[in-house]
Amino acid sequence: MTRILKYCLAVAAALMLAPICSAETRDRAGTADKNGSMQSLPDGEVLRWRGYSAWLIDPTRRYRHGVLGDAIEAGGFAVRTPQGRVAVYRLDSSAVFEDRRVRLADLDGDGVPEAVVIKSYLQRGAAVAIYRLKGDRIRPLTEGPAIGRANRWLNIAGIADFDGDGRLDIAYVQTPHLAGIVRVFTLRNGSLHEIGRKAGYTNHRIGSGDLDLARVVPGSATGARLRIAVIGTNAMAVLGFRNGRIVELSRSPN
Ligand SMILES: [Ca+2]
């Protein structure tokens, strides 16, 4: 038993209270069970940002889509703070997280990461959902537009400053197995605003668990670039912003 745990138990016993040093916090829906356990998504990943880490939980089969290789999606996610506390957020039955990871990025520059996840509504398809960490709790901040139909998905391609204005943006591919529309959004005043789109690219093969067929290429003074597959070909393209629009800067092979 660690010294910290001994201390917690001693304090709890002394105060005749439940242990106050529990690592778990609880959201509105109630979260972890009494032992604080959570079931992770079988093919989920843990992503980290500075002292934070995040992962998907609550495997569910309530959305019969399966473009990521199985029909098991996540019903919630957890974030561990640098202080070791774990906050949990759970969706209601109208949606799932159709994703393998929770991306952490400080979109508003306040020093605390936001959580960015692909959320799929059972009736309206996928949207980008952003959550804010507030103390030990997770609160919904905003969402992008849902595609509008069930079984229509999007795949996040990268989070970087694509238009060079100094603020992070979110790039995703809407329907990467169909039209393959690259859309770039930025967070402004608590809402997502679209700053560019361009059709004809993909960052996912249907049925694959690999979400990373696109890569952010950092380092340009005019903004980060996106290296991404051209849909229906074996070519890779590099996309970037020019004069406020997304353009294809290069392609190989031509
Ligand atoms: Ca932030």
Ligand SMILES: [Ca+2]
């Ligand atoms: Ca930007």
